[in-house]
Amino acid sequence: MYQRFGKRVLDIVVSATALLLLAPMIAVVALVVRRRLGSPVFFRQVRPGRNAILFEMVKFRTMTDQRGARGELLPDEQRLKPFGKWLRSTSLDELPELWNVLRG
Known part of the structure; x- marks a missing residue:
């Protein structure tokens, strides 16, 4: 019973509280990004979740869309900027995932 209902209630309470408390930080990170x-x-990607059900993962963007002379995307190493590296190293790029937890 806990696995079905208790965990969901806990997920909602914790993620909603975290989103409210972290809203100023999320806003600042969004502005700097x-x-x-x-x-x-935001970077959005559809991924398989529990029981292979697809969901849209949302993270802060950490790379630019720089393209080469022929219009192809440059390699990841060239598109990942210092701020993006810092976001990844601090896991701040993952903050929008709280929204997915809240949504279920």
């Missing part, structure tokens, strides 16, 4: 890396602020 927009300024340094451009739009969109």
